[in-house]
Amino acid sequence: xxxxxxxxxxxxxxxxxxxxYGAAPQPAAAAAPVAAPAAAGDLIKDTTxxxxxxxxxxxxxxxxxxxxxxxxxxxPCKQLTPVLEKVVQSFKGKVKLVKMDIDKHPEIAGxxxxxxxxxxxxxxxxxxxDGFMGALPEGQVKAFIDKLVGGKVSPDLAGALAAAxxxxxxxxxxxxxxxxxxxxxxEPDNLHALAGLARCAIETGDLEQAKAILAEVxxxxxxxxxxAAARAALELAEQAxxxxxxxxxxxxLAQDPADHQARFxxxxxxxxxxxxxEATDHLLEIFRRDRTWNEDGARKQLVQFxxxxxxxxxxxxxxxxxxxxxxxx
Numbered sequence: 001x002x003x004x005x006x007x008x009x010x011x012x013x014x015x016x017x018x019x020x021y022g023a024a025p026q027p028a029a030a031a032a033p034v035a036a037p038a039a040a041g042d043l044i045k046d047t048t049x050x051x052x053x054x055x056x057x058x059x060x061x062x063x064x065x066x067x068x069x070x071x072x073x074x075x076p077c078k079q080l081t082p083v084l085e086k087v088v089q090s091f092k093g094k095v096k097l098v099k100m101d102i103d104k105h106p107e108i109a110g111x112x113x114x115x116x117x118x119x120x121x122x123x124x125x126x127x128x129x130d131g132f133m134g135a136l137p138e139g140q141v142k143a144f145i146d147k148l149v150g151g152k153v154s155p156d157l158a159g160a161l162a163a164a165x166x167x168x169x170x171x172x173x174x175x176x177x178x179x180x181x182x183x184x185x186x187e188p189d190n191l192h193a194l195a196g197l198a199r200c201a202i203e204t205g206d207l208e209q210a211k212a213i214l215a216e217v218x219x220x221x222x223x224x225x226x227x228a229a230a231r232a233a234l235e236l237a238e239q240a241x242x243x244x245x246x247x248x249x250x251x252x253l254a255q256d257p258a259d260h261q262a263r264f265x266x267x268x269x270x271x272x273x274x275x276x277x278e279a280t281d282h283l284l285e286i287f288r289r290d291r292t293w294n295e296d297g298a299r300k301q302l303v304q305f306x307x308x309x310x311x312x313x314x315x316x317x318x319x320x321x322x323x324x325x326x327x328x329x
Contacts, residue, residue: 044085044097049105053328055098060123064148068099069109069119076135077118084120087141094149111327113303122148127320129311133223157183161192168196173203191217195226202230202237210234232308240272260286260293264301271305276315279305284322299323 047055047067059065068084070077081099088097102109102117112121112128121131122144132144164179180196187193194213201210211234217227243249249266252259267282283305286298302323309316 043088043093043095045099047098047100047105049107052100052108056123057126057324057328059096059098060127061125063093064095064122064124066095066097066145066148067121067123068097069102069114069117069121070099071101071103071117073103074117080118080120080135080141083136083138083141087138087145090142091145091149095145111299113300124148126324127311127317130225157187157190161190161196164193164196168199168203173200176200191221191224192226195224195230198230199233202233205237207234207237207241210237229307229310232304236268236271236304236308240268243269243272246270246273258289260290260298264294264298267301276305276309276313277318280315280319280322284319284326287323287326 045055056065056067066084066088068077068081070081084097088095100108102114109119114121116133118135119131119133121128123129130144130148136144160179160183164176164183167173167179168176177197177200180193180200183190183193184197194217198210198213201207201213210230214227214231214234217224221227243265246266246269249262249269252262253266256262263282263286267279270276270282271279280302283298283302286293287302291299302319306316306319311317
């Protein structure tokens with residue numbers, strides 16, 4: 001997740017979400033030009049817990065929607081909100097802004113695991129796909145939205161990174177690492193490439209090397225979406241390394257389907273084996289049976305899965321859809 005906020009975006013949809021920002025912008029509906037104040041009224045609004053599904057999830061099926069989580073006591077929020085409003089209006093309907101006061105409506109922010117404000121989460125096609133924390137300057141906010149609605153950045157490097165990402169997904173760790181290294185040769189501070197190398201190390205089981213790579217990331221860049229995703233993947237790998245054989249958890253569940261800890265550990269172990277759908281389903285089963293178990297531990301672990309997998313991973317998309325159906329039914 002981009003930004004300069006203090007808390008990591010690990011507990012929210014995704015944030016950190018590597019590998020894309022969704023589909024190209026929806027074509028604008030044919031309509032007569034309107035004055036700026038009227039357009040602002042259409043593009044920017046406040047929402048409540050009750051109206052969140054309509055104002056954000058449903059509306060994001062037409063065009064991306066930014067949700068600005070703020071509070072009256074938050075100084076950086078007062079800096080960011082006017083910038084968000086200005087930039088959103090400049091995109092002339094390609095994106096909308098919805099503001100939510102977390103003091104009056106804390107439920108959604110709590111469900112998304114937001115720990116620091118201001119926090120902005122982008123929704124597209126009913127899914128939270130990216131975000132940032134902190135009061136970013138206007139140029140960075142514009143760049144964030146430009147990517148969200150389909151803008152292009154650094155085509156040569158972007159193409160190389162996309163190829164490396166694809167190679168990593170296909171299991172070609174060595175090939176992916178080579179391309180990431182080539183990108184770093186051109187742009188030594190490229191966070192996407194650094195995070196990619198860390199993920200290559202994780203895939204090969206070299207967790208110490210992954211730690212060393214991530215330690216090279218400057219402290220003020222720690223919330224970068226690719227870096228946060230790599231860190232989440234590292235944490236999951238370390239977590240799985242401390243577990244026993246999968247069959248032990250399966251045996252415990254066969255004896256007691258309500259053994260949530262066994263089901264939780266099984267999900268972590270399955271994820272480490274690449275069985276993402278099965279891991280997701282076990283955590284959702286815990287959430288369905290008891291949302292409060294281990295202080296909402298099943299949902300928090302699922303959110304960490306999404307962060308590590310990236311927003312466009314099929315398992316993330318399917319898992320978010322299933323989680324949303326439980327959260328907002």
